[in-house]
Amino acid sequence: MSSRILLAITGVLAAAVWAVAQQTPPPKQSVDKVEKPDQPTVFSLEVTRVGMLFSVLDRKGRFVTDLTKDDFEVLENKRPQVIQEFAAESNLPLRLAILIDTSNSIRDRFRFEQDAASDFLKSAMRTSADKAMVVSFDSNAEMVSDLTDNPDRLEKAIRDLHPGGGTSLYDAVFLACRDRLSKEQPSSKYRRVIVLVSDGEDNQSQYTAGQAMEEALKSDVMVFAISTNNISHGDSDGDKVLKYFTSRTGGRAFFPFKVEDLAQSFEFIAEEVRHQYAILYRPEPLKADGLFHQVELKVKGHKELIVRARNGYYAPKM
Numbered sequence: 001m002s003s004r005i006l007l008a009i010t011g012v013l014a015a016a017v018w019a020v021a022q023q024t025p026p027p028k029q030s031v032d033k034v035e036k037p038d039q040p041t042v043f044s045l046e047v048t049r050v051g052m053l054f055s056v057l058d059r060k061g062r063f064v065t066d067l068t069k070d071d072f073e074v075l076e077n078k079r080p081q082v083i084q085e086f087a088a089e090s091n092l093p094l095r096l097a098i099l100i101d102t103s104n105s106i107r108d109r110f111r112f113e114q115d116a117a118s119d120f121l122k123s124a125m126r127t128s129a130d131k132a133m134v135v136s137f138d139s140n141a142e143m144v145s146d147l148t149d150n151p152d153r154l155e156k157a158i159r160d161l162h163p164g165g166g167t168s169l170y171d172a173v174f175l176a177c178r179d180r181l182s183k184e185q186p187s188s189k190y191r192r193v194i195v196l197v198s199d200g201e202d203n204q205s206q207y208t209a210g211q212a213m214e215e216a217l218k219s220d221v222m223v224f225a226i227s228t229n230n231i232s233h234g235d236s237d238g239d240k241v242l243k244y245f246t247s248r249t250g251g252r253a254f255f256p257f258k259v260e261d262l263a264q265s266f267e268f269i270a271e272e273v274r275h276q277y278a279i280l281y282r283p284e285p286l287k288a289d290g291l292f293h294q295v296e297l298k299v300k301g302h303k304e305l306i307v308r309a310r311n312g313y314y315a316p317k318m
Contacts, residue, residue, distance in 0.1 A: 200238025290317030
């Protein structure tokens, strides 16, 4: 190809590019990059505060209710924290979930469960402020009564239960926390409590014990448990499950020797939720990393006192 022809082609291409450039409008500036000198730039940061609801007991199991804010020390990941708010004898409204095992394994004890659970709701709830729900679990977990302050509706839901099927304990804990208790916001304005009535055995759940525990901690739920396994005299696998859920969330597991003692265990729980402290603190350093943060709560200078509180929380992720 001759040099004249190459020059001609180059010239035609250059002319075409120039023509397209003249017809194409300049790119629009993105809206979020347009500067508006008459409006100041606003920066916002969500401040995270952690709430802890807990009980303090002496070595004889009696509630200690005369402590003040200065008596407590909070450590997050072993770092001291500053308590910003403190309340004794917490009067926060109660959001309570009764999880009742209706599997075949508890058939012979079921009437006692119903009677004790019904009496507990009557004694523990203040109809002007508190709400409760009932969840049954056998092969599936089912909410048989949503959160309500109507004790008659709750009692009917309990009386209408019938035992049969397998046991999906972990699913019941997971769903009660995720679908109902976690929705009660703001988190610092309510006491969220699960009372789990079961032998602790699970053979049907889709969720694992770890997943159910994570959901309970994320929802700031305190789990109490009453074992219906009054046959075993040692730590059965079911007993270990109940202790697992209660110890990490700040609750307590009860193991009555006789099925007739279920009512007394319920009474202990009703007494404990009326004798609690509540604190709020802002973590320092603040880490919105979505991870679990270990928390330890102590009474200064009183090693003989027992503090029951959850052992940490899941930080939000930003």
